Amino acid sequence: xxxxxxxxxxxxxxxxxxxxxxxxxxxxxxxxxxxxxxxxxxxxxxxxxxxxxxxxxxxxxxxxxxxxxxxxxxxxxxxxxxxxxxxxxxxxxxxxxx
Numbered sequence: 001x002x003x004x005x006x007x008x009x010x011x012x013x014x015x016x017x018x019x020x021x022x023x024x025x026x027x028x029x030x031x032x033x034x035x036x037x038x039x040x041x042x043x044x045x046x047x048x049x050x051x052x053x054x055x056x057x058x059x060x061x062x063x064x065x066x067x068x069x070x071x072x073x074x075x076x077x078x079x080x081x082x083x084x085x086x087x088x089x090x091x092x093x094x095x096x097x098x
Contacts, residue, residue: 006087010039010052014075018048020064020082020090021071029076038065040096052080055089063096 011019011031021036040062044057056062082090 008035008085008087008090010048010080010082011073011076011079012031012048012078012080013073014077016073016075019071019073020087023079024070026076026079029074031076031079033071033073034069035091036068036071039063039090048065048078048080050089052082054083055086056093057082058071059089061091062093064090065091065092065095066095 007022008020009023011021011023011033014020018039019033019036021033024034028055040063042051042056043053043061045051045057057075060082
């Protein structure tokens with residue numbers, strides 16, 4: 001079993017989407033995130049749980065945004081700590097931008 005030594009988690013919000021970030025603060029369902037990427041589309045993980053444990057198998061097919069230094073998100077409904085392997089894998093996914 002791998003531990004979350006990275007500080008990174010996958011955060012799912014009710015209407016804002018899914019994020020890969022560090023949770024700086026959590027109050028109720030509002031979170032302040034740092035080093036944050038929105039996970040718009042992923043390929044090679046059947047679920048967010050698998051992505052948090054293993055990362056993605058097809059990084060070039062994923063749509064992960066640029067990294068935002070700090071962001072506040074509302075309606076957090078799930079926070080899944082990432083393993084070291086998964087965090088490294090997700091960070092290596094090329095930025096999706098126009």
